[in-house]
Amino acid sequence: MNSDFEIFMEAELRKLEEEGLYNQIRSLQGPQGAWVKINGKEVLNFSSNNYLGLANHPETVKAAKKALDLYGIGPGAVRSIAGTMTLHQELEERLAHFKKVEAVLTFQSGFKANLAVIPALVGKSDTIYSDELNHASIIDGCRLSRAEIKVFPHGDLDSLQGLLQEKTNGRKLIVTDGVFSMDGDIANLPGLVELAEEYNCLIMVDDAHGEGVLGSHGRGIVDHFELHGRVDVEIGTFSKAIGTVGGCAAGSERLISYLKQKARPFLFSSAVTPPDVAATIRSIEILSKDDSLVKKLWSNGDYFKQQMKKTGFDVGESQTPITPVMIGEAQVASAFSTRLFEEGVFAQSIGFPTVPRGKARIRVMISATHSRDDIDFALGKFKKLGEELGILR
Ligand SMILES: Cc1ncc(COP(=O)(O)O)c(C=O)c1O
Numbered sequence: 001m002n003s004d005f006e007i008f009m010e011a012e013l014r015k016l017e018e019e020g021l022y023n024q025i026r027s028l029q030g031p032q033g034a035w036v037k038i039n040g041k042e043v044l045n046f047s048s049n050n051y052l053g054l055a056n057h058p059e060t061v062k063a064a065k066k067a068l069d070l071y072g073i074g075p076g077a078v079r080s081i082a083g084t085m086t087l088h089q090e091l092e093e094r095l096a097h098f099k100k101v102e103a104v105l106t107f108q109s110g111f112k113a114n115l116a117v118i119p120a121l122v123g124k125s126d127t128i129y130s131d132e133l134n135h136a137s138i139i140d141g142c143r144l145s146r147a148e149i150k151v152f153p154h155g156d157l158d159s160l161q162g163l164l165q166e167k168t169n170g171r172k173l174i175v176t177d178g179v180f181s182m183d184g185d186i187a188n189l190p191g192l193v194e195l196a197e198e199y200n201c202l203i204m205v206d207d208a209h210g211e212g213v214l215g216s217h218g219r220g221i222v223d224h225f226e227l228h229g230r231v232d233v234e235i236g237t238f239s240k241a242i243g244t245v246g247g248c249a250a251g252s253e254r255l256i257s258y259l260k261q262k263a264r265p266f267l268f269s270s271a272v273t274p275p276d277v278a279a280t281i282r283s284i285e286i287l288s289k290d291d292s293l294v295k296k297l298w299s300n301g302d303y304f305k306q307q308m309k310k311t312g313f314d315v316g317e318s319q320t321p322i323t324p325v326m327i328g329e330a331q332v333a334s335a336f337s338t339r340l341f342e343e344g345v346f347a348q349s350i351g352f353p354t355v356p357r358g359k360a361r362i363r364v365m366i367s368a369t370h371s372r373d374d375i376d377f378a379l380g381k382f383k384k385l386g387e388e389l390g391i392l393r
Helices: 003-018 058-071 086-099 110-121 136-145 157-165 189-198 253-262 264-268 274-289 292-311 330-342 372-388
Strands: 035-038 041-045 103-107 127-131 148-152 172-177 202-206 233-237 247-251 322-328 360-365
Touching (some): 058 086, 058 274, 086 233, 110 202, 110 247, 110 264, 127 136, 127 157, 136 172, 157 189, 172 189, 189 202, 247 253, 253 264, 274 292, 292 322, 330 372
Parallel strands (some): 127 148, 127 172, 172 202, 202 233
Antiparallel strands (some): 035 041
């Protein structure tokens, strides 16, 4: 490789290491569960988005195996050229029913769903209003669209209204995360919907961390606020609570017909594999029938947060099971995470650019699969290391 680039990359990597921001990727020697095996050692898993344990649920695994026999492993090509498997259509119909919308289109991931939908809806002469803490895939989707992007301070509806009052031409889109994944707070979707209606904007919510968590049976943020029919586009991802891989856009029949003709990742990239689709269908069936996993997730999250607060940790303003344990400096958060791992708890530190500088944290992802003993084990370790590293005094 060109030596200028070698030197550039080496310097960037060294800088990340010095700042405590170098991302150490752990190798899992087995499935995502409440406990995972890393370097031959069983550690408590507080890092995965597998909120409900569906990533390794016997029923989803069984459905994936069956789909392999019936449909094979690959989709062949993009759906608009090779034809679409009935399995993908079945998933889209089931999702539409589950989310109480007219229609759904699936994509290869949640990230791709945002890259697909935003540039299809707005372009050069249009305006996007985007929360400053929106996920990277929303930010990239906005940039790809070439629309003017007006970023409003996190959750600040007054500032948003100020921006909406400025004169613009073209179409307008308000876009927000549903649950903000680094803090666990929930967007004020009713307020955003009202502003969208008042200022004639399209409203889009990315419900990646709300699906399987919020609303009846985990139907998501729109159900949580009973806003059915008032949110134009719901983005979903299957890689969190649903336990598989894939993404989707949900909305009106017309929106979905339009996206099938215009969304580039749908038109130019192959669909998710049949086993993933079948497992996703099974996850939706499990959720529809029984909300006990969702309830367990919430009781585990509430218990962990309460106990951490009692111990003296700052766990931010989370309104969901996501628990940010606020540390401050990235180096300290990184050292905390390393010591937790040595003590048997796998909980990642998160620093800049994922969260602002000086707001590094350990992000704890509780799951329905954790037992009370698991959580108590972790609480003991957090207390011990909080004292050891001078975070608890
Ligand atoms: C809000 C949000 N949108 C999209 C994504 C991307 O989802 P996927 O993993 O399906 O690409 C994530 C995952 O981190 C997310 O948190």
